[in-house]
Amino acid sequence: MKLHCEVEVIHRHLPTLGLRNTGKGVRAVLSLCPSRPHARGEPSSPPTACLLISTMKDRRGTRYQLKGNIEQFFIKFVDEGKATVRLKEPPVDICLSKANSGSLKDFLSAVRLTHRGCDINAPLSTLTPVKTSEFEKFKTKMVITSKKDYPLSKSFPYSLEHLQASYCGLVRVDMRMLCLRKLKKLDLSHNHIKKLPATIGDLIQLQELHLNDNHLESFNVALCRSTLQKSLRSLDLSKNKIKALPVQFCQLQELTDLKLDDNELVQFPFKIGQLTNLRFLSAARNKLSCLPSEFKNLSLEYLDLFGNTFEQPKVLPVIKLQVPLTLLESSARTILNNGIPYGSHRIPFHLCQDLDTAKTCVCGRFCLNSFIEGTTNMNLHSVAHTVVLVDNMGSTEAPIISYFCSLACYVNSSDMLK
Structure with missing residues (x-):
């Protein structure tokens, strides 16, 4: 039985010695393993289990006895994937976070039964070192900056929250990326992408999208009507070939940071004033001749319109x-x-x-x-x-x-x- 989460082991006596805990959790695999294997000739009574905590740096793991050794459970935030198990010996608090709430509840139930000396009715894990692939499945960040490092034969870890794939020669958005429902930041800068699929809008938690230095000529209207309306805060479209943004673009009302430098923009969306949360706007070196009337409704902290072909106001209306x-x-x-x-x-x-x-x-x-x-x-x-x-x-x-x-x-x- 295993649980994937972040773990911080806090030694309760360190403060009395003038020392401090690290205060930072690490990705770990928790397993319930037999305390010791049966020797030959011993009766096959139910094995007592111990808690094995394995990390990327220590794949063999550290064992903690459980039977009669738990002082208290703290489960107030178990529905948020958080809990703490306080052991008697050694005097440590095992703090768990970023776990699947259902898996965490099942695992804690098994730990409680083990503490009481009951049969947990679940297979125990072996004491062999945890494979590196176990941790790969739960990576939250992946940065790829060359074509040779781009994964072709294996999928992206489903748990990714930040994915960067730059300088990889991509001509389209990899559809495997669009299955990463936990993704908050997607950086596809410095590629050769010409078109954006509407399914990017299915990334319901996406907050940052970097598409600078590609070959984009337009921005998909479907994205403006997707869940990005409520999630997207930062968008970088600089160094592309975009001539105009659709009027629906102004429905992305959570945008705070928008970069449009080095495109071929001849005008802003005329309802740009609806972007009431926008604070940083950069559209240098485009072909803007004038600003739309609703531009005056913006309230920005930073504005860069250098190098545009602004015309003198017309004398006659x-x-x-x-x-x-x-x-x-x-x-x-x-x-x-x-x-x-x-x-x-x-x-x-x-x-x-x-x-x-x-x-x-x-x-x-x-x-x-x-x-x-x-x-x-x-x-x-x-x-x-x-x-x-x-x-x-x-x-x-x-x-x-x-x-x-x-x-x-x-x-x-x-x-x-x-």
Whole structure:
């Protein structure tokens, strides 16, 4: 009987000697093994079991007697995979963590029976050293930085939380990676990946995704609608060939760190202001000519837009007002201004797309196809604490588009366009 978890053995008498415990658990395999093998001629009575703790550094393990030797169990957090077994001799506390809660409960039940001298009705493990492969199965971090080290014939450890596979010449995302449901950080930088599979969105715990220095030309819309909306916090897409991000990209509302340097971006998603948690934004050396109107809704700590092809604000506005408003325009404004829920289960899909791409007037109301568009310069310090200079001339200003839903809004806000 075995249990895989992290273990810290705390010697209770060390503090009285002025010494301290390490305070850090290590990955271990716990086994219930016979205290000693039967000698020839001995009756085959049920063997007494001991606890064997094996680690990567000590695969033969350390044995602890259990029968009548347990002072107390601490199981308040057993449902979280944590427990402590206090032994009498030696005076140690065996602290267990990061265990499967079901396996931990079964193992502790067997330990309790052994302590009482009862038969545990389970096969005991041998006293042979634990194989290295036993620990490989429970690795939480794997870093691969060359093609020759990339595993082709064996699968990735299912317990991985951090996987890096850089400089491996990958042309697509390995589907085996998408089965790692505990993955929190995935680094596939410095490869040749051209397309992202929608199934990356099945990694429900993924918080960091690094895809810099690849051959990406787009970002999959399906990822913007996946569970990444609630988990993804850091995304690095720098050094690719991306020209535009979909409007749905702004549904990744947990993003705090976004890197888009050295792409071919001609514009930001116009609803970028919905990324209310974004704190670090870098999009240097792209082809941005102006910023969308909702950019001013951001609240950043760091902003880098150096080396973009920003244009001077247009002197005259672009007027696309419709008088009277069309039925589509009037209906769309009513739905959006009143926050009425909509979806493809209620209205045609193409109308949902129209509503998703509606523009926000400076007054806070919405417009669809009837508006006035104007451009003005914005000091980037109004949205970011730290701003990298936009150009070599020391400027921290960039042109931003503003929309007006009516002539009255335009006249009342004309000062901002001067």
